[in-house]
Amino acid sequence: MKRKWVSTLLIHLLAWSLALIWIVPFFGLLMTSIRPLSEVIYGWWRFEEFNPTLSNFVKAWNHPTAPLSQGMRNSLAVAIPATVVPIFIASIAAYGLARFTFPLKNYLFLTIVALMTLPIQMIAIPIFKLMKDLRLLNTFLGLVTVHSAWGIPWILFFMRNYFTTLPIEVEESARVDGASDLVIFLRIVLPMCVPALVSAAVLQFMWVWSDFFLALILIYSPSKLLATQRIPLMRGVYHVDWGVLSAGAVLVMIVPVMIFAFLQRYYIKGMVGWTLK
Amino acid sequence: MARVKEKISRSLFIIPALALLATFVVYPVASTIYLSFATGDPPFPANYWAVLSSREIIDARGFVRGFPLGALLHNFLWMLIHLPLTTFLGLVLAIIVRNVRGSGVIKSSIFLGMVIPMIVGGVIIRFMFDKDAGVVNAVLGLLGLTTRSWTAHPESALLALIFGSVWLWTGFSMILYSAGLSTIPRDYYEAAMVDGATPVRMFFSITLPLLKPITTVIVTMTILWELKIFDIVYVATLGGPGGASNVLALQMYFYAFRQFDLNRASVVATILMFLTLAAAIPMITSVIRRERR
Numbered sequence: 328m329k330r331k332w333v334s335t336l337l338i339h340l341l342a343w344s345l346a347l348i349w350i351v352p353f354f355g356l357l358m359t360s361i362r363p364l365s366e367v368i369y370g371w372w373r374f375e376e377f378n379p380t381l382s383n384f385v386k387a388w389n390h391p392t393a394p395l396s397q398g399m400r401n402s403l404a405v406a407i408p409a410t411v412v413p414i415f416i417a418s419i420a421a422y423g424l425a426r427f428t429f430p431l432k433n434y435l436f437l438t439i440v441a442l443m444t445l446p447i448q449m450i451a452i453p454i455f456k457l458m459k460d461l462r463l464l465n466t467f468l469g470l471v472t473v474h475s476a477w478g479i480p481w482i483l484f485f486m487r488n489y490f491t492t493l494p495i496e497v498e499e500s501a502r503v504d505g506a507s508d509l510v511i512f513l514r515i516v517l518p519m520c521v522p523a524l525v526s527a528a529v530l531q532f533m534w535v536w537s538d539f540f541l542a543l544i545l546i547y548s549p550s551k552l553l554a555t556q557r558i559p560l561m562r563g564v565y566h567v568d569w570g571v572l573s574a575g576a577v578l579v580m581i582v583p584v585m586i587f588a589f590l591q592r593y594y595i596k597g598m599v600g601w602t603l604k
Numbered sequence: 605m606a607r608v609k610e611k612i613s614r615s616l617f618i619i620p621a622l623a624l625l626a627t628f629v630v631y632p633v634a635s636t637i638y639l640s641f642a643t644g645d646p647p648f649p650a651n652y653w654a655v656l657s658s659r660e661i662i663d664a665r666g667f668v669r670g671f672p673l674g675a676l677l678h679n680f681l682w683m684l685i686h687l688p689l690t691t692f693l694g695l696v697l698a699i700i701v702r703n704v705r706g707s708g709v710i711k712s713s714i715f716l717g718m719v720i721p722m723i724v725g726g727v728i729i730r731f732m733f734d735k736d737a738g739v740v741n742a743v744l745g746l747l748g749l750t751t752r753s754w755t756a757h758p759e760s761a762l763l764a765l766i767f768g769s770v771w772l773w774t775g776f777s778m779i780l781y782s783a784g785l786s787t788i789p790r791d792y793y794e795a796a797m798v799d800g801a802t803p804v805r806m807f808f809s810i811t812l813p814l815l816k817p818i819t820t821v822i823v824t825m826t827i828l829w830e831l832k833i834f835d836i837v838y839v840a841t842l843g844g845p846g847g848a849s850n851v852l853a854l855q856m857y858f859y860a861f862r863q864f865d866l867n868r869a870s871v872v873a874t875i876l877m878f879l880t881l882a883a884a885i886p887m888i889t890s891v892i893r894r895e896r897r
Contacts, residue, residue: 335703342700346710352732352771353716355739359731369736416620423617433895435622440891442629444884446832448856448873452639452866453632476628479621508614537721539835540853544861555723559839569737576727580720587719591712594719599783 360384360574367569383574390571393561395578398554402582405467405542405553406535409474410528417479418524421486422512426498436487442480447540450477455544470545474535482527485600489523490516526597529590533583554579633877639870655871660847660855671758671848675855676875682766682830682851689770691822694777695815698785701778711782715775722772726839729768730755755841758848765840765849772836773829777822784818785811820886827883831876852876 358371361379388396423429424436454473455464463469493516501511517524542553552560561575562568587594640651655661659674666673673681697714701707717725732738733754741751754764788811796806834853837843843850843858852872860869 338700339704342704342707342710345697345700346713349771349774350713350716351739352728356728356731359737367737370739370742371737372739372742416624420618420621423614427614427617429615429618436895437888437892439625440888441881441884442625444828444880444888445629445633446853446873446876446880448853448869449636449877450629450632451636451856451873452860452869453635454628455860457628457632472624473628476624479625480629483621508610508617512617533719537723539721539723539838540857543857555721555835558723558727567734569731569734572727573731576724580724583719583721584716587712587716595779595783599780 356573356576359569360577362570364568364570383570384578386571387561387575387578390557390561390575392549393552393557395554395557395575397550398552398557399578399582401467401551402536402554405470405474406532409471409478409535410532412471413475413478413482413531414524414527416475417482418486418517418520418527419512420479421483422490422516424483425487425490426495427508439480439483443484447477451540451544458545464545465547465551467546467551470541473541473545474538477541478531478534482531485527485597486520486523488600489520493519522593522596523600525590526593526600529586529594530597533586533594536583636870636873639866640874642867651867651871652875655868655875658868660850660858661852661872663847671762672846672850674847675843675850675852675872678762678850679831679833679852679879681762682769682833683827685763685766686770686773686830687823687826690774690826691777691819693770693774694779694822695781697774697778698781699811701782702785711775711779715779717772718775718779722835723839725768725772726836729765729772729836730840733764733768755849756845758845761841761845761849765836768840769833769836773826777826780818780822781815784815788814817890820890824884824887828880831879831883 355371359367360383361381362371363378363380363382366373366376366378388394424432429435450473458464458469458473461469463472497515498511501515506514537555538553539555542556546552546556558572558575558579561572642651656676659665659672661674661676663672663674663677666677672678701710704710732740735741735751735753738753740754745751752760754760792810792814793806796810801809832853833851834857837849837851837854838857841849843854853876856869856872856876859865859872
């Protein structure tokens with residue numbers, strides 16, 4: 328009995344110290360962001376002097392060449408539509424694939440699964456040219472469009488899997504009552520899918536917010552740069568100004584971290600759901 | 605007549621998605637493949653040969669002299685170290701954490717690396733390997749080992765990024781393994797215990813076989829991530845010093861948007877696509893098998 332008690336204690340100790348090790352770099356980032364550079368240049372773990380200040384955040388927010396205030400606004404202006412649009416378009420298509428019959432339906436599904444594995448570099452050059460021809464280069468509309476298209480395969484796959492688990496009887500009885508396919512989808516099916524839609528929205532929003540590559544190739548005027556694009560610009564010229572850089576990093580990560588904190592259940596369900604199902 | 609109308613209205617469900625995909629994904633993919641072959645020289649091997657024999661992609665001299673080894677080999681090295689480490693660590697963590705109080709908090713703090721933008725992950729990696737301000741060197745210093753800015757030296761830049769990315773990614777396999785473990789019914793273990801099985805025996809005869817499907821998913825997703833790695837390298841080292849931490853996705857970006865060599869860039873992208881497709885085959889076939897059922 329005593330041995331069991333000891334092993335329980337040991338496993339708690341091990342688990343908690345591992346979590347501590349994992350969190351240390353984040354703690355360091357936070358400490359560096361709230362202290363003057365002179366205090367952290369030889370290590371944020373030294374606490375002989377400790378004068379917390381928000382000046383790094385103010386500097387990052389109003390950075391002379393890459394103000395994050397603007398970057399965060401731009402990122403929101405891209406991430407919100409780039410979440411709503413593909414979720415609607417992909418959900419309605421997913422319902423079609425789950426419930427109706429089409430010629431070549433299986434091949435279509437296979438193609439969509441294969442598209443999920445594509446590296447984004449595979450579309451970079453033609454997308455750049457296409458956006459230039461459409462005069463959508465360096466516009467949020469262009470970036471939102473590409474993100475929407477890029478998000479469709481996985482959202483479609485995820486929602487289709489969800490739809491196939493729903494009982495078909497409700498929809499059939501509505502059809503007998505004379506409701507059209509679209510009405511059934513909007514009035515009956517969608518309300519039943521709110522948890523899945525939230526999961527998809529959380530993951531898609533985080534992906535768009537965190538994206539760097541697409542923004543890098545499609546958005547270039549200084550006032551339009553997204554938040555993630557501004558991070559590499561905050562490094563400082565002659566030496567790395569860790570204070571401002573880490574304050575900027577904290578600001579950019581705070582959005583996905585808060586979403587994860589509040590909607591964790593949906594995030595995990597989304598991630599596990601579309602890989603595990 | 606009603607049938608035709610129904611067919612039309614039903615196809616309207618999928619047409620917007622297909623149109624977007626065709627214009628902004630499928631057409632660009634086809635166009636990139638075309639560009640990768642298009643050249644004045646005899647078409648097939650010319651571009652591919654030029655790219656594969658360039659030092660940026662494969663640099664065999666590296667085996668004698670050290671880094672750089674070329675972007676392709678760097679990606680392979682990334683897989684070689686990162687894949688077994690994160691998969692194994694994730695499994696171990698998932699098992700350790702299972703019966704611990706406050707496992708939610710522990711899991712969240714390990715998973716945090718997955719939640720943040722990878723561009724921030726790259727900043728933190730660079731920061732923790734910094735000579736004076738970095739926590740890795742503080743620990744090494746305590747142990748009496750050499751301290752240096754690990755990402756600034758060609759022989760250690762790539763390895764620093766790889767180990768940093770292990771820290772970021774382990775949460776992924778831990779979360780999926782945790783989910784997998786929770787689906788194994790407790791009765792299996794109880795029955796095995798009645799039969800007098802040891803914990804080790806139970807692990808190898810019950811836990812591990814039942815985790816096989818989730819392992820396929822974890823391994824596939826991890827390989828895809830390792831092949832597509834970009835942001836971390838861009839912000840931490842920009843592939844340097846001297847190409848010592850370059851990777852395929854970054855090299856594609858350099859070819860396309862710094863040197864404007866679209867053919868070479870398309871070749872690198874296409875190679876990357878074939879690698880990701882090959883890696884995803886087990887997952888795709890398991891999806892198809894499930895559809896047949």
